Amino acid sequence: xxxxxxxxxxxxxxxxxxxxxxxxxxxxxxxxxxxxxxxxxxxxxxxxxxxxxxxxxxxxxxxxxxxxxxxxxxxxxxxxxxxxxxxxxxxxxxxxxxxxxxxxxxxxxxxxxxxxxxxxxxxxxxxxxxxxxxxxxxxxxxxxxxxxxxxxxxxxxx
Numbered sequence: 001x002x003x004x005x006x007x008x009x010x011x012x013x014x015x016x017x018x019x020x021x022x023x024x025x026x027x028x029x030x031x032x033x034x035x036x037x038x039x040x041x042x043x044x045x046x047x048x049x050x051x052x053x054x055x056x057x058x059x060x061x062x063x064x065x066x067x068x069x070x071x072x073x074x075x076x077x078x079x080x081x082x083x084x085x086x087x088x089x090x091x092x093x094x095x096x097x098x099x100x101x102x103x104x105x106x107x108x109x110x111x112x113x114x115x116x117x118x119x120x121x122x123x124x125x126x127x128x129x130x131x132x133x134x135x136x137x138x139x140x141x142x143x144x145x146x147x148x149x150x151x152x153x154x155x156x157x158x
Contacts, residue, residue, distance in 0.1 A: 075103030
């Protein structure tokens with residue numbers, strides 16, 4: 001009878017060990033699936049953030065001036081209304097000369113590009129110092145024009 005009780009206990013222990021093994025395996029599989037799902041959701045969120053970031057940077061990056069803003073043959077610039085004032089004439093003339101030279105020679109030297117950027121920065125600083133007195137839309141258009149002008153100066157003419 002002792003042998004039978006011992007056999008029964010051994011069988012019960014083997015059964016409990018087997019059940020415990022499969023229970024632990026099931027728990028590990030669930031945890032692995034949960035971690036995989038979490039990684040997948042993080043990757044989706046990261047990709048969504050990346051695409052949002054790409055859209056935002058593309059929409060705010062400078063663009064080339066179009067033919068309404070820069071005559072590709074003569075290099076003549078069409079200035080925003082705000083920058084047509086007499087306070088900006090000296091800087092405007094310097095930039096007009098640079099872009100006329102660019103149209104004639106097919107590009108600007110590095111030094112000329114730096115001068116264009118410096119003059120545009122000076123104009124932007126002057127605009128910014130008067131920002132409280134300017135219509136917001138005119139300020140934004142003028143600032144964007146200057147940013148695009150610098151970008152254009154670093155590009156080869158079409």
